[in-house]
Amino acid sequence: MSNIQDRVIDLYPSRVDDNPAILKRKDPVIYTNDLAEGPLDAEQMNFYQKNGYLFFERFFSEEEVRELRNELKRLWDTNQDSDAKEVIREPESREIRSIFAVHRNSEIYKRLSQNQRLTNMVKQILGSEVYIHQSRINYKKGFTGKEFYWHSDFETWHVEDGMPHMRALSCSIQLEDNYHFNGPLMVIPGSHQYFISCVGKTPENHYQQSLRRQEYGVPDQDNLTWLVKKHGISALTGPAGSVVLFDCNLMHGSNGNITPLPRSNVFFVYNSVENKLVEPFSGQKPRPEFIASRER
Numbered sequence: 001m002s003n004i005q006d007r008v009i010d011l012y013p014s015r016v017d018d019n020p021a022i023l024k025r026k027d028p029v030i031y032t033n034d035l036a037e038g039p040l041d042a043e044q045m046n047f048y049q050k051n052g053y054l055f056f057e058r059f060f061s062e063e064e065v066r067e068l069r070n071e072l073k074r075l076w077d078t079n080q081d082s083d084a085k086e087v088i089r090e091p092e093s094r095e096i097r098s099i100f101a102v103h104r105n106s107e108i109y110k111r112l113s114q115n116q117r118l119t120n121m122v123k124q125i126l127g128s129e130v131y132i133h134q135s136r137i138n139y140k141k142g143f144t145g146k147e148f149y150w151h152s153d154f155e156t157w158h159v160e161d162g163m164p165h166m167r168a169l170s171c172s173i174q175l176e177d178n179y180h181f182n183g184p185l186m187v188i189p190g191s192h193q194y195f196i197s198c199v200g201k202t203p204e205n206h207y208q209q210s211l212r213r214q215e216y217g218v219p220d221q222d223n224l225t226w227l228v229k230k231h232g233i234s235a236l237t238g239p240a241g242s243v244v245l246f247d248c249n250l251m252h253g254s255n256g257n258i259t260p261l262p263r264s265n266v267f268f269v270y271n272s273v274e275n276k277l278v279e280p281f282s283g284q285k286p287r288p289e290f291i292a293s294r295e296r
Helices: 042-051 062-078 107-113 116-126 153-160 221-231
Strands: 021-024 052-056 087-089 096-100 128-140 148-151 168-174 194-197 242-246 252-254 263-271
Touching: 021 153, 062 107, 062 252, 107 128, 107 263, 116 128, 116 168, 116 242, 116 263, 148 153, 153 168, 168 252, 221 252
Parallel strands: none
Antiparallel strands: 021 194, 052 242, 087 096, 096 128, 128 263, 148 252, 168 242, 168 263
8 A cells, every 4th residue: 555545544434344324524615715716606605515516507508508418419329339448337238327438538528527617616616726536427318217326426436536535526417307207316415514434345346336336335224314304305407408516425316217308417526636536445456547537
């Protein structure tokens, strides 16, 4: 294990004990001292501080969404028979579930990840320059799109990637209309203030299975129930072109889609350049670059 890892204290131990635990967050949520320094106003920053997310309806125009959706379809069509490691299939079929590293493999999504309207808000919240830790498309086709169970992204990024602090956030861009009934993103507002330590030693190369269906790093039902009773659940619905920014530790998930209406989103995960990845806290080798970039 590297010398730098020896100097990094594990503030959020997980998958090391036989029983789950819930810990108070030890990191800030907002890293900017001057809340007015950026495109977000004080009300929006305070909402993010309290709830762990912001929702922007119709952030992108219909013309912009049309271009993004055309690229979504192109990637779907060209990857039907692909064995590329970036292409993740549904757990019970060969249907595409996700495509990773789209900011590297698509010029359109690369430009989108660098959109200053997005990145200026991200940098305001994280208080620094940022880089893409992870990018992906999550397809959820009509009738067949499967659920994404409740989880905190940070728990996995911490344990399996070596992200030391909660100084990252996700940007989810809705490329289809998201309704209450077609599997929209659901969040537990305020849950980002707590870290749920999970049980079970992480298997080697866990990502090969977890990207299809996660079994390790999944919160226990008792602590999930406590979070929901305390904070409730919000379904973030809205028209195509809407955007959600949410804290890396916010508990979230989505139901399966048994309607005819697709629900596909593109995700960019922005990490602070001051939150450099160290050796994974699981003690195992880092996940591949297409899942967790270690280069800024």
